[in-house]
Amino acid sequence: MGLSSIDLPLSWHTKVPSPPIRKHRPVDALAHLTLPLQEGLTCFPLILHAPPPPGTNIPPPDLMRKAYQALRTRARNMLIQDWDTDDPGPLYYEYPPALPPHPFMGLGKFVAGRIHQMRSAKSYLAAHPSWSDENPDPNCPRCETGPESFQHAILSCPARTRVQDLLLKDVSSMAHDATTWSDPLLIRALGEYLTDTKTGFPPDMLPDRHSPFTPPSPY
Numbered sequence: 222m223g224l225s226s227i228d229l230p231l232s233w234h235t236k237v238p239s240p241p242i243r244k245h246r247p248v249d250a251l252a253h254l255t256l257p258l259q260e261g262l263t264c265f266p267l268i269l270h271a272p273p274p275p276g277t278n279i280p281p282p283d284l285m286r287k288a289y290q291a292l293r294t295r296a297r298n299m300l301i302q303d304w305d306t307d308d309p310g311p312l313y314y315e316y317p318p319a320l321p322p323h324p325f326m327g328l329g330k331f332v333a334g335r336i337h338q339m340r341s342a343k344s345y346l347a348a349h350p351s352w353s354d355e356n357p358d359p360n361c362p363r364c365e366t367g368p369e370s371f372q373h374a375i376l377s378c379p380a381r382t383r384v385q386d387l388l389l390k391d392v393s394s395m396a397h398d399a400t401t402w403s404d405p406l407l408i409r410a411l412g413e414y415l416t417d418t419k420t421g422f423p424p425d426m427l428p429d430r431h432s433p434f435t436p437p438s439p440y
Contacts, residue, residue: 258295313342316397324403328412335421336411339371340395344421346374371395374420375411381418388414 231237231245233252245253280288297320304318326333338344347369348359361369363380372395376385388410392401401407414420419427 257299258292314340316340324405325408325411328408332412332415335415339374339421342371344371345423346371346421348373375414381420384414384417388417 231243231249233245233249234256236253237244244250300320301318310318323333323337325336328336335344339346339349342349347357347362349370351357359368361367361373361378361380363369364378366379367373367377369378374381375395376389376392378385392407392411393399395401401411415422
């Protein structure tokens with residue numbers, strides 16, 4: 222099967238000419254993308270599904286293992302750097318990008334979603350922008366003492382003091398470098414706090430503060 226004139230094989234070590242009179246074949250183009258990862262490596266890790274033929278010069282397994290670990294670390298660092306420089310997040314989002322799942326994702330989809338929204342300042346808290354209300358009142362509807370920010374709703378709201386003292390006595394900050402986001406016990410306590418106080422819940426899931434209390438039916 223012949224090759225197109227523009228697909229005349231280039232060495233995958235070679236950049237595509239500019240202007241691109243020729244181009245890499247797909248498999249060569251994929252190999253070329255790995256060049257930044259290979260700098261300084263003595264070998265490229267191999268995945269062997271069967272014993273190599275006798276006389277094949279295969280690097281020792283320990284060397285290939287170290288090469289794989291170096292490639293993995295380098296690829297992860299390049300991806301994080303790309304996120305930070307080429308596609309940075311908005312200025313109000315202070316939490317750095319991460320490749321592993323956030324530890325609070327173990328709380329369950331609904332509660333973890335509330336945390337993602339509040340960390341992104343795109344939640345149901347009064348101080349966060351609302352697409353449905355162009356002039357929202359930022360004051361906390363529970364205590365009416367100030368804007369209902371993420372920090373206020375979790376740690377400062379007087380109307381939630383009892384639950385704060387009960388569940389969040391060891392939580393002092395919601396900043397990106399706070400131990401709140403890495404300590405499993407604190408993450409679990411935060412999840413219980415959000416569930417108990419319904420902080421960050423959609424409005425239609427909150428009780429109407431102005432409606433009379435109706436005791437549950439015994440039947």
